[in-house]
Amino acid sequence: MIDTSYFINKFHEWRREIWEHKYLILISLIIFALAMSTDFMAGDYVSYKAHVVNVHDIILDHFGPYNLNFFYVWGFVIFFWSLCLYPFFFKTKKIHIALFQLSILTILRSLFIVLTHLQTPSDAIRVVAPQLFNVLKFSNDQFFSGHVAIPFLGFLLFKESKIKYFFLIGSIIMGITVLGMHQHYSIDVFGAFFITYGSYKIGEWLIKKLKLVKV
Numbered sequence: 001m002i003d004t005s006y007f008i009n010k011f012h013e014w015r016r017e018i019w020e021h022k023y024l025i026l027i028s029l030i031i032f033a034l035a036m037s038t039d040f041m042a043g044d045y046v047s048y049k050a051h052v053v054n055v056h057d058i059i060l061d062h063f064g065p066y067n068l069n070f071f072y073v074w075g076f077v078i079f080f081w082s083l084c085l086y087p088f089f090f091k092t093k094k095i096h097i098a099l100f101q102l103s104i105l106t107i108l109r110s111l112f113i114v115l116t117h118l119q120t121p122s123d124a125i126r127v128v129a130p131q132l133f134n135v136l137k138f139s140n141d142q143f144f145s146g147h148v149a150i151p152f153l154g155f156l157l158f159k160e161s162k163i164k165y166f167f168l169i170g171s172i173i174m175g176i177t178v179l180g181m182h183q184h185y186s187i188d189v190f191g192a193f194f195i196t197y198g199s200y201k202i203g204e205w206l207i208k209k210l211k212l213v214k215v
Contacts, residue, residue, distance in 0.1 A: 021096060028097075039109065044138065055119075112195070118143060125182060145174070155168040171192075175192075
């Protein structure tokens with residue numbers, strides 16, 4: 001007979017940690033909802049209202065375009081939900097921290113894409129995604145690449161765990177994918193690593209100032 005006591009104890013421990021951090025999790029969810037709203041408004045602005053320009057890119061001139069639609073769509077879905085669900089199940093004390101850091105990154109990206117009116121490269125491969133995702137599909141939201149930034153944020157958040165390699169490799173795969181499809185310029189990809197690190201450090205500072213770490 002299988003001894004279920006270990007799993008029962010782990011479940012009770014998980015439930016206790018969720019309950020102990022419930023207010024911090026609620027606050028982080030509210031902030032995340034606000035961040036997603038800013039992302040939607042910024043994406044709508046650059047897609048339909050902003051005056052955008054097309055520029056040359058030495059890497060794109062010699063690389064692609066290639067149809068990597070599967071990796072572009074489902075790779076992003078996997079890394080985004082891994083960033084959200086991994087702490088929920090395995091790093092319960094960091095749920096609110098992960099959501100807060102993701103919110104800071106999203107708000108920063110919204111600001112950057114509003115300030116940088118770069119047009120999606122004219123030869124970009126058309127993205128084909130399920131109807132459900134169309135509400136989040138924008139154009140000209142170039143600088144910086146969220147496809148690269150989100151998995152790299154996962155690497156920074158969980159650098160003490162082996163899953164960091166999953167996120168680090170994911171950020172590289174996403175960088176190659178968005179460049180290969182000509183959905184982003186090279187500066188969008190390379191800049192994502194530096195800005196994400198800066199966003200992460202800003203988030204760490206704010207978490208301490210706002211006392212979002214439960215002692």
